[in-house]
Amino acid sequence: MSRKSLYLGLWTALAASVAIPAAAEPVFNRIASFPVADNLPKDADKSKPTSSEIITASEDGKTLIYSDSPYGAIGFVDITDPAEPQTGGIIKVEGEPTSVATVGGNVLAAVNTSESKAKPSGRLDVIDIATRKLKATCDLGGQPDSVAISPDKTFAAVVIENERDEELNNGEIPQMPSGNLKIFSLKDGAPDCATMKTVDLTGLSEIAPSDAEPEFVSINSQNQIAVTLQENNHIAVVDAATGKIVSHFAAGTVDLDKIDVKNDGAFKFDGSMKGVLREPDTVKWLDNDRFVVANEGDYKGGSRSFTIFTKDGKVAYESGPSLEYKIAEAGHYPDKRNKKGVELEGAEFAKFGDTPYLFVASERGSMVGVYKDTGADPEFVQLLPSGIGPEGVLAIPSRNLLITANETDLVEDGGARSHVMIYELKDQKPNYPLIVSSTKDDGTPVGWGALSGLVGDLKESGKLYAVSDSIYYSAPTIYTIDAKQTPAKITNALVVKRGGQAAQKLDLEGITTDGDGGFWLANEGDQAKLVPHAILNVNDKGEIKKEIALPDDLLPNQIRYGLEGITRVGEGDDAVLWMLIQREWKDDEKGFVKLLRYDIKKKEWSAVSYPLDKTEKGWVGLSEITAHDGQLYIIERDNQVGANAVNKRLYRVALDGLKPAKIGEKLPVVEKTLAHDFMGDLKASNGYVAEKLEGFTVDSDGNGYAVTDNDGVDGSSGETMFFNIGKVQATN
Incomplete structure (x- = not known):
C-alpha cells in the first residue's frame, strides 16, 4: 500500500503544550526512570518479578542501592549522570533483603532468613559498595524490617518485626514471638556484632502488648531512635547509647469525614470513618523534637493521613484526607481501595539549601506529596508522579536529587516493571500533573480517571469533553475539560443516566457531539457480562434518549474487543457516524479491522477495512477516531x-472517495497515512511509556489534543498524559 507524505503543521513540543507560569521558586521534576529488571544478569529470566523497595545511596550520592526482595538481591544503580542512570548490577544474598542503609563505603543490608512466621530469623550483612x-x-535472632544509621555514624538500629501470619487467626495479633529493636555500635563503617543491644518493646502498647511488631526506625542528631509499631498503633523513642526507652505513646486515632468508603465503581466523597487507628509505618525526624509518620493504616485500615508528633506524644499536625484530596484531583485515587484510601506509606525529610522539605509517598496512589516544613503546619508545594507502589523515598540534597523506589512489578500480567525514579530540584516549571479536577463547593474533589475518549466543543476553543470507561461502572461520566488552563482542568462531571439513575452495563470508549447540544457515545460490549456493543445518544443532561445496537449481521462475529471511538461527519439529515472496532473480529482477515459507518437518518450500517501495523510483541489495535477537515484521524x-x-501512532484516512460496503459484503481496504508518532510525547515526562493512548480530538481552532487512560490506577501508576500537539493541518 502506498503512503502519501503528510505534515501536520506546527506540531508543538510537549513541554510547550503544558507550559506553566514561571515558578517563583525551585520545584522538583522527574528526570529519569530506571527499570530494575535491567540490572539482572544477561542469563537471568527477566519474565520473573523484581522489585526496588527500600533505597539508599553512597555517601557521594552517585550510586543508588536498593533491596530487591523477590529476587533475593541488593541492586546498584550508577547515577553519576542522574538523567542517564546506568546499570550497576546486583549481589545475591542468602535470604530476602528487607532494608538497606549506607555508612562509609559499606551498605548494611537487613536480610530475612526465616523458616516460617513462627520461627523467624535474620541477619545484618555488610557489603562493600566498591567491590560488591x-x-x-551479624546474626539478628529474628526477622528484620528497617535499618537506620545515626547522623554521627556511631550507631545502627534495626527493627526486628517478626511479622504476623496474615493467614493465621485472620491476621490478628498477638502472634509469638514478639519483635524488638537491635542497636549496634559502628566502627570503621561496620557494625560491631559484639555490641548488639536488644531493646524489649513488649508491655508498651494497649493493643497486643505481648507482641510488639516494630515497623520502621529513624535516628536524630541526639542519637534518639524513633520506632513505629504499626500493628500495635504505638510509637517509642529509645536512647541509642543506653538502649533505654525515653518515651512511648499510642499513635491515636483520626476521625475522617467526606471520604470515599465504598468500592462501588464511583467517586463518592461523602462517607465517614470515626476513631480510625493511625497505624504508622515510616517515621522520619524533622528535628530533635518532632518527627513525621506516614499512617498507612494497613492492619485495621483506613487512616490515609500523615501526622507530625513531638517526641513526648503531642500531635503537632494531622493531615487528615487533605493529601488524598490532592491525589484524587490529579486522577490518582484508587477506587478499588476505598476503605484504605491512598495508603500513605513512605516518608523522607531533608534540607535543600536552607529549605526543609518533607516528602510523603502514597503506595496506592503512586504519588509523592512535597511539603515545606514550617515548624507548624506544613506548606504544600507539589505532587510528583511515581512508579507503581512507591515504598522507599530518598533525598540527596548535595546533588539536589530526590529518589523513589517503587516495589510493584507487573511483568507477569504484561504490565509495567518495578522502577527507580529520579527527580531534580531546580528553577523550572512543574511538568506534572498535566490535568487536574476542580474542587466542589463542599471542599471535596471531583473524582476522575480512566479517560477513554475525547471530543472538542463545537464553538469554544480549548473546551473538550471526555468519557470514563468501565472502571467506574456504577457512574459512567462525561467530563468537561478546560484545556486552556495549565494544567488542564476538569470543570464538570455529568453522569450518564437511564430514567434519572446512573446507567449500568456501560463501558464508554468514545464520544462525539450530536449537533443539538448532546452527545453520541460508543459503548464497548462484553457478551460475558451482558454489556451490549452499542451507540447511545444522550442529551445535555446526560439522559440516554436513544440506544442503537450493532447490526445483527455483525454480532455473531463479536469478541471482547469492540467499539473504541466515535465521530460525526456532516450536519442535520446528512450526518453520519463513524466508529472503529479495536481488534479483529471473527470475520476479519488477520491484521485488518473494521471502521463502521452509520447513517443516522436512513438507519443504515456499512463498513470499510483498516490495515493494522505489524508487531513483534502483543497485539496492535485502534483506540480513537476523530473527523477533521475531510480526514478521519485514527x-x-x-x-x-x-x-x-x-x-x-496517529494515522489519517481521507473521507473523499471512501466507499463503505454493506455488512456481510467484501469490505474495501482504506489507505492510511502517518500523521504523528506519539512516542516522543509519551517519553517526555521521563517515566515509563504508558500503554493506553486512548483519546484524540481537534478543537474548534484546529488544535489537536491527546490523552492516555490510566485504568483508574488499577494495575498502573495512575499517570494521565494530556497534551496539545498544535494545529492539525493535512497537506499532501
Whole structure:
C-alpha cells in the first residue's frame, strides 16, 4: 500500500503544550526512570518479578542501592549522570533483603532468613559498595524490617518485626514471638556484632502488648531512635547509647469525614470513618523534637493521613484526607481501595539549601506529596508522579536529587516493571500533573480517571469533553475539560443516566457531539457480562434518549474487543457516524479491522477495512477516531508498556472517495497515512511509556489534543498524559 507524505503543521513540543507560569521558586521534576529488571544478569529470566523497595545511596550520592526482595538481591544503580542512570548490577544474598542503609563505603543490608512466621530469623550483612563483596554479617535472632544509621555514624538500629501470619487467626495479633529493636555500635563503617543491644518493646502498647511488631526506625542528631509499631498503633523513642526507652505513646486515632468508603465503581466523597487507628509505618525526624509518620493504616485500615508528633506524644499536625484530596484531583485515587484510601506509606525529610522539605509517598496512589516544613503546619508545594507502589523515598540534597523506589512489578500480567525514579530540584516549571479536577463547593474533589475518549466543543476553543470507561461502572461520566488552563482542568462531571439513575452495563470508549447540544457515545460490549456493543445518544443532561445496537449481521462475529471511538461527519439529515472496532473480529482477515459507518437518518450500517501495523510483541489495535477537515484521524497502538512499547501512532484516512460496503459484503481496504508518532510525547515526562493512548480530538481552532487512560490506577501508576500537539493541518 502506498503512503502519501503528510505534515501536520506546527506540531508543538510537549513541554510547550503544558507550559506553566514561571515558578517563583525551585520545584522538583522527574528526570529519569530506571527499570530494575535491567540490572539482572544477561542469563537471568527477566519474565520473573523484581522489585526496588527500600533505597539508599553512597555517601557521594552517585550510586543508588536498593533491596530487591523477590529476587533475593541488593541492586546498584550508577547515577553519576542522574538523567542517564546506568546499570550497576546486583549481589545475591542468602535470604530476602528487607532494608538497606549506607555508612562509609559499606551498605548494611537487613536480610530475612526465616523458616516460617513462627520461627523467624535474620541477619545484618555488610557489603562493600566498591567491590560488591560481602565483608561481614551479624546474626539478628529474628526477622528484620528497617535499618537506620545515626547522623554521627556511631550507631545502627534495626527493627526486628517478626511479622504476623496474615493467614493465621485472620491476621490478628498477638502472634509469638514478639519483635524488638537491635542497636549496634559502628566502627570503621561496620557494625560491631559484639555490641548488639536488644531493646524489649513488649508491655508498651494497649493493643497486643505481648507482641510488639516494630515497623520502621529513624535516628536524630541526639542519637534518639524513633520506632513505629504499626500493628500495635504505638510509637517509642529509645536512647541509642543506653538502649533505654525515653518515651512511648499510642499513635491515636483520626476521625475522617467526606471520604470515599465504598468500592462501588464511583467517586463518592461523602462517607465517614470515626476513631480510625493511625497505624504508622515510616517515621522520619524533622528535628530533635518532632518527627513525621506516614499512617498507612494497613492492619485495621483506613487512616490515609500523615501526622507530625513531638517526641513526648503531642500531635503537632494531622493531615487528615487533605493529601488524598490532592491525589484524587490529579486522577490518582484508587477506587478499588476505598476503605484504605491512598495508603500513605513512605516518608523522607531533608534540607535543600536552607529549605526543609518533607516528602510523603502514597503506595496506592503512586504519588509523592512535597511539603515545606514550617515548624507548624506544613506548606504544600507539589505532587510528583511515581512508579507503581512507591515504598522507599530518598533525598540527596548535595546533588539536589530526590529518589523513589517503587516495589510493584507487573511483568507477569504484561504490565509495567518495578522502577527507580529520579527527580531534580531546580528553577523550572512543574511538568506534572498535566490535568487536574476542580474542587466542589463542599471542599471535596471531583473524582476522575480512566479517560477513554475525547471530543472538542463545537464553538469554544480549548473546551473538550471526555468519557470514563468501565472502571467506574456504577457512574459512567462525561467530563468537561478546560484545556486552556495549565494544567488542564476538569470543570464538570455529568453522569450518564437511564430514567434519572446512573446507567449500568456501560463501558464508554468514545464520544462525539450530536449537533443539538448532546452527545453520541460508543459503548464497548462484553457478551460475558451482558454489556451490549452499542451507540447511545444522550442529551445535555446526560439522559440516554436513544440506544442503537450493532447490526445483527455483525454480532455473531463479536469478541471482547469492540467499539473504541466515535465521530460525526456532516450536519442535520446528512450526518453520519463513524466508529472503529479495536481488534479483529471473527470475520476479519488477520491484521485488518473494521471502521463502521452509520447513517443516522436512513438507519443504515456499512463498513470499510483498516490495515493494522505489524508487531513483534502483543497485539496492535485502534483506540480513537476523530473527523477533521475531510480526514478521519485514527489512533493505532500496541498493548505494550515501557521499553516494549513501539506503536503509539496517529494515522489519517481521507473521507473523499471512501466507499463503505454493506455488512456481510467484501469490505474495501482504506489507505492510511502517518500523521504523528506519539512516542516522543509519551517519553517526555521521563517515566515509563504508558500503554493506553486512548483519546484524540481537534478543537474548534484546529488544535489537536491527546490523552492516555490510566485504568483508574488499577494495575498502573495512575499517570494521565494530556497534551496539545498544535494545529492539525493535512497537506499532501
